[in-house]
Amino acid sequence: xxxxxxxxxxxxxxxxxxxxxxxxxxxxxxxxxxxxxxxxxxxxxxxxxxxxxxxxxxxxxxxxxxxxxxxxxxxxxxxxxxxxxxxxxxxxxxxxxxxxxxxxxxxxxxxxxxxxxxxxxxxxxxxxxxxxxxxxxxxxxxxxxxxxxxxxxxxxxxxxxxxxxxxxxxxxxxxxxxxxxxxxxxxxxxxxxxxxxxxxxxxxxxxxxxxxxxxxxxxxxxxxxxxxxxxxxxxxxxxxxxxxxxxxxxxxxxxxxxxxxxxxxxxxxxxxx
Amino acid sequence: xxxxxxxxxxxxxxxxxxxxxxxxxxxxxxxxxxxxxxxxxxxxxxxxxxxxxxxxxxxxxxxxxxxxxxxxxxxxxxxxxxxxxxxxxxxxxxxxxxxxxxxxxxxxxxxxxxxxxxxxxxxxxxxxxxxxxxxxxxxxxxxxxxxxxxxxxxxxxxxxxxxxxxxxxxxxxxxxxxxxxxxxxxxxxxxxxxxxxxxxxxxxxxxxxxxxxxxxxxxxxxxxxxxxxxxxxxxxxxxxxxxxxxxxxxxxx
Numbered sequence: 001x002x003x004x005x006x007x008x009x010x011x012x013x014x015x016x017x018x019x020x021x022x023x024x025x026x027x028x029x030x031x032x033x034x035x036x037x038x039x040x041x042x043x044x045x046x047x048x049x050x051x052x053x054x055x056x057x058x059x060x061x062x063x064x065x066x067x068x069x070x071x072x073x074x075x076x077x078x079x080x081x082x083x084x085x086x087x088x089x090x091x092x093x094x095x096x097x098x099x100x101x102x103x104x105x106x107x108x109x110x111x112x113x114x115x116x117x118x119x120x121x122x123x124x125x126x127x128x129x130x131x132x133x134x135x136x137x138x139x140x141x142x143x144x145x146x147x148x149x150x151x152x153x154x155x156x157x158x159x160x161x162x163x164x165x166x167x168x169x170x171x172x173x174x175x176x177x178x179x180x181x182x183x184x185x186x187x188x189x190x191x192x193x194x195x196x197x198x199x200x201x202x203x204x205x206x207x208x209x210x211x212x213x214x215x216x217x218x219x220x221x222x223x224x225x226x227x228x229x230x231x232x233x234x235x236x237x238x239x240x241x242x243x244x245x246x247x248x249x250x251x252x253x254x255x256x257x258x259x260x261x262x263x264x265x266x267x268x269x270x271x272x273x
Numbered sequence: 274x275x276x277x278x279x280x281x282x283x284x285x286x287x288x289x290x291x292x293x294x295x296x297x298x299x300x301x302x303x304x305x306x307x308x309x310x311x312x313x314x315x316x317x318x319x320x321x322x323x324x325x326x327x328x329x330x331x332x333x334x335x336x337x338x339x340x341x342x343x344x345x346x347x348x349x350x351x352x353x354x355x356x357x358x359x360x361x362x363x364x365x366x367x368x369x370x371x372x373x374x375x376x377x378x379x380x381x382x383x384x385x386x387x388x389x390x391x392x393x394x395x396x397x398x399x400x401x402x403x404x405x406x407x408x409x410x411x412x413x414x415x416x417x418x419x420x421x422x423x424x425x426x427x428x429x430x431x432x433x434x435x436x437x438x439x440x441x442x443x444x445x446x447x448x449x450x451x452x453x454x455x456x457x458x459x460x461x462x463x464x465x466x467x468x469x470x471x472x473x474x475x476x477x478x479x480x481x482x483x484x485x486x487x488x489x490x491x492x493x494x495x496x497x498x499x500x501x502x503x504x505x506x507x508x509x510x511x512x513x514x515x516x517x518x519x520x521x522x523x524x525x526x
Binding site: 015051052054055058059069070073074076077078079081082083084085086088089090092093094114130133134136137138139140141143193194195196197202203204206207210211213214238241242245246247250253 | 293296297298299327331335337338339341342343345346347348359360369370372373374376377380381384385388405406408409411412413415416417419420423424427453456457460461463464465466467468470471474475479480482512515516519
């Protein structure tokens with residue numbers, strides 16, 4: 001005579017494996033889309049609008065981002081899920097604060113990098129992708145860049161896992177490398193979906209490369225290689241400053257920080273014993 | 274005000290289908306029609322002013338950038354209209370800028386119309402019926418509602434720091450210092466609040482799998498369900514036709 005349990009069931013191993021599969025499929029979709037776009041582009045721009053490329057860029061990158069979100073989100077602890085909206089708003093609000101400071105950068109990934117450092121690469125990737133999707137309710141043009149934003153979160157989390165945030169001078173280096181990769185991945189979206197970049201400064205740089213006879217994708221990729229690494233290096237440095245400004249008892253609440261010893265200094269709980 | 278009675282998923286399916294078909298059609302006339310249609314619908318819906326204001330803020334710099342970029346420098350262009358040092362105004366470049374600009378205008382206006390004509394709580398309740406992870410609805414709703422609260426909090430932090438003598442000078446050091454003095458207290462408070470919220474949500478079984486119920490009932494009907502299927506099918510047909518057409522004319526284009 002055993003009563004059915006009234007508590008909620010714990011997720012089984014099968015569910016965990018399915019989630020992992022979704023993550024891998026998402027990453028594969030993003031990688032395959034990028035390879036397709038780069039391989040087919042030379043014939044493309046000369047032929048006109050590149051409608052198929054635009055459809056592939058939109059479909060492939062958004063599908064990849066959606067699969068990543070579906071795979072990662074249910075596995076995250078509540079403390080991380082609750083941090084995500086905060087990170088998303090930080091991406092937007094701090095971006096605007098930087099805008100009013102008159103500095104020539106965009107800084108729209110600070111929240112994403114913050115979550116990635118505290119909660120790991122998977123959480124970072126999901127935050128980046130969600131950031132683009134939620135932000136698109138206010139500014140639809142960021143929607144197709146979801147895959148690039150997910151890559152930034154993933155790379156930031158990976159850098160944190162391997163200890164690059166333990167030394168303050170290593171964080172901008174990791175940001176610089178992340179910026180190179182993220183810029184290269186985002187360039188096909190700018191080229192094929194929008195036919196250019198939206199900022200006046202970035203537009204001028206693209207125009208300069210176009211004047212030298214580059215294809216549109218090459219010009220936008222070179223522009224991204226000028227702007228993005230610098231931007232991400234600063235973003236990573238800001239995120240590191242913020243993480244170190246948080247009290248230990250807050251940062252060490254995150255299992256990722258404890259397990260991989262992400263930050264310099266000891267766990268306050270262990271130090272006392 | 275007809276739109277609020279529709280299911281948000283119906284509006285989402287309609288917006289997605291229109292965008293896919295516009296991209297697949299890739300003709301400036303079609304994009305222009307879609308953009309004009311979005312403006313007309315928003316006028317019928319009573320949100321034309323907001324859609325146009327938000328749309329202009331996003332699209333004006335984009336159009337400017339496109340016209341400078343492709344209007345002046347388009348190495349693939351053959352029909353030169355004006356020659357001006359290294360810059361050449363070509364008909365092909367202007368055509369490309371027009372095509373891309375109109376397509377992006379349609380993209381932005383349709384999505385702005387969508388986000389101004391739904392109510393976020395309705396969308397979250399509708400998403401819950403789709404078997405998406407419930408965390409997705411939480412993050413979406415929470416972000417859109419937190420944004421004004423956090424902006425207000427940033428204002429309070431600034432006032433507090435100004436009361437302690439924060440003066441933003443002209444130099445870059447002073448500006449950076451001011452940003453740091455505002456950002457760190459803001460983030461500290463927000464992360465602390467998030468920790469408290471996590472405990473409250475965990476106590477209510479937020480992180481557990483299983484179906485969710487909602488207090489909010491979202492209108493839905495067989496007609497709307499049918500419409501959603503038809504809209505997505507039309508989008509798929511448009512994509513297939515486009516790909517078939519591009520291979521018939523020799524290689525992907």
